[in-house]
Amino acid sequence: MSASYDALIIGGGHNGLVCAAYLARAGRRVLVLERRERVGGAAMSEEVFPGFRFSVFSYVVSLLRPEIIRELELPRHGLHILPLESTLTPLPNGDYLAQWNDHDQNRRELARHSLRDAEAYDDFGLVLHQMARAIKPILAMAPPDPGSLDPRELMDMLRLARYFRGLGDKNLQALWKLLTMSAAEYLDEWFETEALKATKSASGIIGTLLGPRSPGTAYVLLHHYMGELDGVFRAWGFAKGGNGAVSAAIAAAAQAAGAEIRTQAPVERVLIQGGRATGVVLEGGEELRAGVVVSGADPRRTFLGLVGEQHLPGEFAESIRRFKFRGASAKVNLALDALPDFTCMPGRGPHLRGAISVSPSVAYLERAYDEAKYGEISRRPYMDIVIPSMLDPSMAPAGKHVMSIFVQYAPYHLNGGWTDARREALGDTVVETLAEYAPNLKSAILHRQVLSPADIERIVGLSEGNIFQGELSLQQMFFLRPAPAWSRYRTPIEGLWQCGSGTHPGGGVMGASGRNAAFALLRQRR
Amino acid sequence: MSAAIVLGSNADALVAAHLLARAGRRVTLVHPRAFSDRPASWVSPRLRRALALEAAPAGADATWASALLPAGGTLELAQDIGRSVEAIRRLSPRDAERWPQFCERMAALARLLETLYAEPPPAPLDLRLALRVRRLGRRGMSDLLRVLPMSAAELLDDWFECDALKGALAASAIAHLQQGPRSAGTAFRLLHHHVGCAPGVFRPARIDLVAALRERPGVALRAQGIERILIKGGRVTGVALAGGEELAAALVLSAEDARRTLLELADPGWLDPELARAVGHVRRRGVAARLRGRARHRPATAVLAPSLDYLERAYDAAKYGRMAEEPALEARYDGDRVEIDLQFAPYRLADGPWDGAARARLAAFAASRLPELADAPLSVEAPPDLEEIEGWPEGQPFHAELALDQSLWARPLPALARYRTPIEGLWLCGPGMHPGIPGAAGEHCVQALERARA
Numbered sequence: 001m002s003a004s005y006d007a008l009i010i011g012g013g014h015n016g017l018v019c020a021a022y023l024a025r026a027g028r029r030v031l032v033l034e035r036r037e038r039v040g041g042a043a044m045s046e047e048v049f050p051g052f053r054f055s056v057f058s059y060v061v062s063l064l065r066p067e068i069i070r071e072l073e074l075p076r077h078g079l080h081i082l083p084l085e086s087t088l089t090p091l092p093n094g095d096y097l098a099q100w101n102d103h104d105q106n107r108r109e110l111a112r113h114s115l116r117d118a119e120a121y122d123d124f125g126l127v128l129h130q131m132a133r134a135i136k137p138i139l140a141m142a143p144p145d146p147g148s149l150d151p152r153e154l155m156d157m158l159r160l161a162r163y164f165r166g167l168g169d170k171n172l173q174a175l176w177k178l179l180t181m182s183a184a185e186y187l188d189e190w191f192e193t194e195a196l197k198a199t200k201s202a203s204g205i206i207g208t209l210l211g212p213r214s215p216g217t218a219y220v221l222l223h224h225y226m227g228e229l230d231g232v233f234r235a236w237g238f239a240k241g242g243n244g245a246v247s248a249a250i251a252a253a254a255q256a257a258g259a260e261i262r263t264q265a266p267v268e269r270v271l272i273q274g275g276r277a278t279g280v281v282l283e284g285g286e287e288l289r290a291g292v293v294v295s296g297a298d299p300r301r302t303f304l305g306l307v308g309e310q311h312l313p314g315e316f317a318e319s320i321r322r323f324k325f326r327g328a329s330a331k332v333n334l335a336l337d338a339l340p341d342f343t344c345m346p347g348r349g350p351h352l353r354g355a356i357s358v359s360p361s362v363a364y365l366e367r368a369y370d371e372a373k374y375g376e377i378s379r380r381p382y383m384d385i386v387i388p389s390m391l392d393p394s395m396a397p398a399g400k401h402v403m404s405i406f407v408q409y410a411p412y413h414l415n416g417g418w419t420d421a422r423r424e425a426l427g428d429t430v431v432e433t434l435a436e437y438a439p440n441l442k443s444a445i446l447h448r449q450v451l452s453p454a455d456i457e458r459i460v461g462l463s464e465g466n467i468f469q470g471e472l473s474l475q476q477m478f479f480l481r482p483a484p485a486w487s488r489y490r491t492p493i494e495g496l497w498q499c500g501s502g503t504h505p506g507g508g509v510m511g512a513s514g515r516n517a518a519f520a521l522l523r524q525r526r
Numbered sequence: 527m528s529a530a531i532v533l534g535s536n537a538d539a540l541v542a543a544h545l546l547a548r549a550g551r552r553v554t555l556v557h558p559r560a561f562s563d564r565p566a567s568w569v570s571p572r573l574r575r576a577l578a579l580e581a582a583p584a585g586a587d588a589t590w591a592s593a594l595l596p597a598g599g600t601l602e603l604a605q606d607i608g609r610s611v612e613a614i615r616r617l618s619p620r621d622a623e624r625w626p627q628f629c630e631r632m633a634a635l636a637r638l639l640e641t642l643y644a645e646p647p648p649a650p651l652d653l654r655l656a657l658r659v660r661r662l663g664r665r666g667m668s669d670l671l672r673v674l675p676m677s678a679a680e681l682l683d684d685w686f687e688c689d690a691l692k693g694a695l696a697a698s699a700i701a702h703l704q705q706g707p708r709s710a711g712t713a714f715r716l717l718h719h720h721v722g723c724a725p726g727v728f729r730p731a732r733i734d735l736v737a738a739l740r741e742r743p744g745v746a747l748r749a750q751g752i753e754r755i756l757i758k759g760g761r762v763t764g765v766a767l768a769g770g771e772e773l774a775a776a777l778v779l780s781a782e783d784a785r786r787t788l789l790e791l792a793d794p795g796w797l798d799p800e801l802a803r804a805v806g807h808v809r810r811r812g813v814a815a816r817l818r819g820r821a822r823h824r825p826a827t828a829v830l831a832p833s834l835d836y837l838e839r840a841y842d843a844a845k846y847g848r849m850a851e852e853p854a855l856e857a858r859y860d861g862d863r864v865e866i867d868l869q870f871a872p873y874r875l876a877d878g879p880w881d882g883a884a885r886a887r888l889a890a891f892a893a894s895r896l897p898e899l900a901d902a903p904l905s906v907e908a909p910p911d912l913e914e915i916e917g918w919p920e921g922q923p924f925h926a927e928l929a930l931d932q933s934l935w936a937r938p939l940p941a942l943a944r945y946r947t948p949i950e951g952l953w954l955c956g957p958g959m960h961p962g963i964p965g966a967a968g969e970h971c972v973q974a975l976e977r978a979r980a
Binding site for chain 1: 676
């Protein structure tokens with residue numbers, strides 16, 4: 001048995017790695033245990049087909065906290081982010097709506113659809129920008145428990161109240177609306193162009209089994225506005241080498257600080273002695289001991305799987321059982337012989353270096369959701385597409401391309417269950433739908449990889465394939481994430497901590513949970 | 527004696543007028559149409575005292591809902607928890623077991639809501655509110671924080687397995703709301719309708735405030751159209767009636783909806799453009815049709831909402847501007863008369879106007895589900911008719927949809943939630959104001975203005 005550690009981190013996803021890096025930098029002896037053959041979790045690049053590399057699951061970078069990039073010096077460890085410059089929404093009538101990073105170009109394009117929307121666009125951006133700034137400090141906060149009598153938590157609660165009051169009435173009111181409204185209704189107050197409203201509201205439905213008209217989705221819209229790159233809000237980028245490069249950079253930073261990483265080391269259970277977590281048992285029986293165990297796995301896997309209900313207080317176990325996952329997203333990765341040729345914008349152009357969003361109208365997205373909520377795959381799904389090889393040619397052989405398609409909705413709880421046939425049917429639906437806008441697509445496909453929520457669960461270990469480790473709905477946020485009274489990264493089991501996206505502030509390749517958990521742990525043990 | 531004018535034809539207008547009269551003002555109530563007979567659901571004890579109203583009828587063993595089962599028969603939900611348990615047991619022993627605990631937990635939350643409803647809305651960061659919430663105890667508090675933003679479907683799925691039970695409860699959670707049971711925030715609506723009820727009762731008793739106050743002396747009633755609200759230098763000076771007559775008053779309370787009051791009756795030029803824009807965005811879509819006719823009496827309100835999915839599918843249609851093929855139905859009986867709400871029936875139909883055929887479809891649906899309807903024809907009032915008859919904007923009886931984002935401190939929108947408008951002397955007191963229970967906004971508005979003048 002090797003030397004004992006201060007902390008064992010279960011899972012080498014980006015949050016586990018971030019947590020490890022911060023603990024190691026504080027002088028702790030840390031070991032990360034990863035079940036698979038490489039770290040990264042769902043932020044992972046892989047040569048799926050010979051010569052073709054994919055960001056297999058998560059595929060863009062935006063939410064990664066700038067303080068993490070700065071403090072862990074990720075660029076020095078190999079992180080290089082290439083900006084995505086546009087979003088193209090092809091329309092069924094052969095027209096398109098494009099959103100460009102260039103302000104004037106964007107305004108001209110919007111004005112082509114609606115002068116009013118072009119006018120409103122800047123105001124809208126300003127309001128969301130302000131909101132995102134208002135929310136920003138909250139991302140880095142361990143949510144206080146409003147029911148606690150602990151003077152420290154009471155002080156934190158008071159500080160939080162003072163902070164909110166300091167935002168002023170206007171911001172508070174705007175925040176309340178964002179928290180409680182649907183993305184579509186919120187956007188109805190601003191815009192009239194269907195494709196614009198749909199493409200914007202799409203960011204509110206990503207990762208959740210909710211439609212653009214479902215209340216609560218306006219907030220997720222904001223969540224996606226918090227993406228911040230080089231100080232510019234609402235900037236999306238692509239990591240050179242794919243999202244695996246993000247994980248690799250964090251892992252390198254952690255190792256440079258002294259953390260150890262073991263891959264192919266699946267944890268079977270958390271060792272609990274006298275109500276205290278003392279280490280873990282690996283599959284195969286090896287026991288590892290440490291002062292604390294930090295789980296980057298989602299709440300269900302951590303508590304109902306690795307810990308076991310018998311060790312948990314009844315009410316806590318009930319909360320974890322009730323924690324909602326309901327994965328609704330799938331991923332299709334295509335190896336292409338040629339670039340897609342969009343009818344609305346033919347040929348090779350800057351639009352292929354940006355995102356392409358199949359979201360022609362709010363009703364289109366809502367219909368896609370209607371099918372999924374009764375357990376069917378959307379017949380006409382929402383898709384968010386990028387072509388990474390356009391930005392980073394090393395992703396594909398010369399002259400060839402890789403295409404990453406995020407698909408919604410493909411419900412985890414599919415009527416009749418997921419089978420190989422259903423998975424391929426999903427792939428067909430995606431290709432058929434996209435081919436309506438880019439007819440050459442079908443003949444350009446060399447290989448196709450389809451990942452259903454069931455596959456995501458099986459491969460990465462995310463329960464029900466939920467990409468956020470649990471829905472980001474209001475009753476599962478902030479001090480309720482993942483359970484009331486246990487939102488500060490601690491758990492009812494002494495010595496066991498959590499650092500995954502199932503804790504505040506939640507998912508996206510953000511890393512905030514991992515950083516917050518490390519700080520909470522260090523503050524506790526000082 | 528200073529003069530005040532109250533505008534509106536609902537319980538809130540009557541309550542506000544009589545409270546002002548009791549406070550010594552000379553009050554004229556201008557009602558542009560016949561008083562709406564939409565009954566109040568809950569009257570706070572304070573309002574009861576202030577207006578010397580009789581206590582609500584008790585009816586200890588009454589059944590509050592009779593849920594129609596798809597296979598025939600009914601699920602009878604009674605005020606008496608034990609009787610409900612027996613009825614539920616026939617469908618699901620597990621749910622019967624859970625019913626008493628569910629009732630207890632919901633009653634605790636509704637009591638908190640009741641204290642919030644008994645006064646003008648709290649500020650979101652009100653310390654007293656925080657303390658009150660803490661007093662619920664750890665479990666009550668986590669229930670509250672979890673339940674308020676939840677969907678009714680999630681809440682009910684947590685507790686129960688029986689479709690009929692979940693459907694009957696969820697039907698009231700989405701009543702008159704352009705949302706389905708899976709929409710976040712609808713669990714709050716379940717609690718809203720629980721306020722003022724005994725534990726185990728999720729449909730409030732119907733108290734006819736209008737009947738109690740309509741004939742009462744002390745307020746001058748004028749049945750006349752309203753042309754506009756007169757404003758000089760940012761101050762209200764009176765009201766111009768249809769026909770040209772002008773009434774002078776430095777105080778005007780409007781129980782008409784906020785959009786009509788501020789953007790049509792008042793000159794919107796007096797408003798800050800941002801506020802005017804927000805007022806124009808208050809959602810007030812009517813979603814239910816009302817049918818009236820004669821029927822053999824039933825002792826309890828009949829509810830047709832056999833499952834959560836049934837309600838959700840009915841809502842699906844409305845999202846695209848269609849009438850539900852199979853709407854949710856609630857039928858209330860009074861002697862040999864029946865009043866039926868059918869939801870969803872949107873204000874604007876995507877595929878044509880509200881014509882005779884559309885109305886006939888609703889009547890045929892009701893007749894097919896309620897055998898006790900007499901052969902006499904049903905009158906069908908679609909949302910546009912209700913706008914005309916009752917003055918409900920777009921057919922929405924709450925004036926502002928009672929969704930979570932338009933509730934409490936944000937009802938109908940944050941800048942107007944304290945009943946006061948930027949126009950000096952003009953106040954809002956209608957159903958679109960907090961708390962969205964007939965009569966209560968009238969009371970709170972008068973309370974707020976008396977406080978402001980004190």
